[in-house]
Amino acid sequence: METQALKGRVALVTGGTTGLGFGAAQRLIEEGAFVYITGRRQNVLDEAVAKLGTSAKGLQADAMKKADMLRVAEAIKAGHGHLDILFANAGGGHATPLEDLTEEQIDSELGINVKGVVLTVQSMLGVLRDGASVVLNASITADMGLPGFAVYAATKAAVRSLARSWTTDLKHRGIRVNTISPGVVPTEGYGHEQGMSDADVAAYVDRVSKEIPAGRVGSARDIADALVFLASDASRYIRGVDLVVDGGMTRVYAGKN
Numbered sequence: 222m223e224t225q226a227l228k229g230r231v232a233l234v235t236g237g238t239t240g241l242g243f244g245a246a247q248r249l250i251e252e253g254a255f256v257y258i259t260g261r262r263q264n265v266l267d268e269a270v271a272k273l274g275t276s277a278k279g280l281q282a283d284a285m286k287k288a289d290m291l292r293v294a295e296a297i298k299a300g301h302g303h304l305d306i307l308f309a310n311a312g313g314g315h316a317t318p319l320e321d322l323t324e325e326q327i328d329s330e331l332g333i334n335v336k337g338v339v340l341t342v343q344s345m346l347g348v349l350r351d352g353a354s355v356v357l358n359a360s361i362t363a364d365m366g367l368p369g370f371a372v373y374a375a376t377k378a379a380v381r382s383l384a385r386s387w388t389t390d391l392k393h394r395g396i397r398v399n400t401i402s403p404g405v406v407p408t409e410g411y412g413h414e415q416g417m418s419d420a421d422v423a424a425y426v427d428r429v430s431k432e433i434p435a436g437r438v439g440s441a442r443d444i445a446d447a448l449v450f451l452a453s454d455a456s457r458y459i460r461g462v463d464l465v466v467d468g469g470m471t472r473v474y475a476g477k478n
């Protein structure tokens with residue numbers, strides 16, 4: 222449902238070219254926001270902006286590089302002068318048995334999910350308006366103990382912790398910081414990050430849907446609707462929370478479907 226709850230707001234979505242970030246950008250625009258999106262691949266960025274239309278602008282940037290994120294902040298300053306909404310979404314990781322985990326994978330997952338989120342928020346401090354809403358993308362894996370996801374899950378636990386600390390660090394500016402923890406939402410990342418084929422994804426969706434009280438996996442729109450809530454004035458009294466958007470998967474017994 223479209224309410225124009227974000228009319229006139231300016232947002233940044235990191236990793237806004239595919240998956241949850243792209244869905245978030247679409248939804249923020251539907252609600253009246255202008256949205257800057259980032260990603261590393263210029264061609265994918267161009268395609269995403271072409272789909273999003275004139276209320277979006279693409280800025281090629283690697284969230285793990287401070288110089289890139291400061292360049293993004295400069296571009297926003299020159300464009301709109303400020304940010305009302307920041308969705309630090311760029312992230313990823315994949316399952317690997319503990320014995321096979323490499324230094325490269327550990328560095329890469331800590332790099333994008335922790336260092337990247339810290340640099341993103343830090344770099345935007347100069348353009349975030351007092352009273353802005355910052356939302357970090359975490360994950361239900363932080364609660365779960367899923368096989369092979371130890372490092373990824375630990376990075377997402379760190380993301381939840383960052384949000385709580387920043388809630389106090391940014392209290393004097395009225396900037397609210399919260400996290401969203403999506404459940405299972407098949408995206409492009411299931412292919413290129415997890416190495417799953419379309420058939421693998423279909424079989425997984427079929428199996429896992431039975432374990433989800435909502436009876437289905439999530440969609441990018443399910444997550445984006447939660448983001449709109451946390452980005453809007455409707456959540457004005459909410460700070461430092463983790464909003465789990467998983468169809469009840471980690472909180473409720475699914476019973477027999």
Ligand SMILES: NC(=O)c1ccc[n+]([C@@H]2O[C@H](COP(=O)([O-])OP(=O)(O)OC[C@H]3O[C@@H](n4cnc5c(N)ncnc54)[C@H](OP(=O)(O)O)[C@@H]3O)[C@@H](O)[C@H]2O)c1
Nearest residue numbers: 236238239240241260261262283284311312360406408410
């Ligand atoms: N899908 C799920 O089931 C699920 C569940 C829980 C949490 N999450 C979280 O949701 C977020 C998005 O995941 P997704 O499933 O939507 O993945 P996705 O489809 O692979 O999208 C990832 C996005 O991030 C960008 N990106 C990756 N590394 C980046 C970097 N270093 N700098 C800037 N952009 C970068 C990608 O573009 P480039 O590759 O071109 O940079 C792409 O736009 C992640 O934080 C993930 O951990 C997902």
